[in-house]
Amino acid sequence: MTSRAIPPASSSPALALIIIVSGPGGVGKGTIVDALLQRDQTLLLSRSWTTRSQRPGEKDEAYVFTSREKFESHLAEGGFLEWTEFLGNYYGSPAPDLTTGRDIVLEIEVDGAQQVKVSHPESVLIFILPPSREEQRRRLVGRGDPDHKIQERLRKAEEEEPVGLALADYYLVNDELERTVDEMMALITRLRHDVGR
DSSP: OOEEEOOOSOSSOOSSOEEEEEOSTTSOHHHHHHHHHHHOTTOEEEOOEEOSOOOTTOOGGGSEEOOHHHHHHHHHTTOEEEEEEETTEEEEEEOOOGGGOOOEEEEEOHHHHHHHHHHOTTOEEEEEEOSOHHHHHHHHHHTTOOHHHHHHHHHHHHHHHHHHHHHOSEEEEOSSHHHHHHHHHHHHHHHHHHTTO
């Protein structure tokens, strides 16, 4: 796996919260973020780019699906806040415009979260855990991942969880979606209050 931190474009103070939602594959990051965006339309999702193939039934807006050549070109232009290579595919978060005043949500893996925390220490990392490894496996099977990728993601989860928990500002166990989203909305409200908004 290859990854690299991208320094912030300028040293000006962030005018928006950068909220990182991270966790191993199959914990429900995407489902949680979708629910957050429905509840609070002032949140701005930074849509990640990827070179992986689109899964059957996966929404077009889940990622910006692109070629390796286009990804590498955008990377060379400094167009990513963070990026990584995982299971032979590139993933990257485009550099956000922090001057809009809209809070930005990044749904990214642990490697990317580490990069963003280094380049933007003011960002807030909310780490999502599965209620159990068996439930995580069930979710991965349910989204159509092939067995060898499920095994790799579960192995990777064993490595990522201690790192993610050590890095996280907050963590939530996604055992019941509505409760998890309620807890996350309450947390975002508190964070906004803490910065005077």
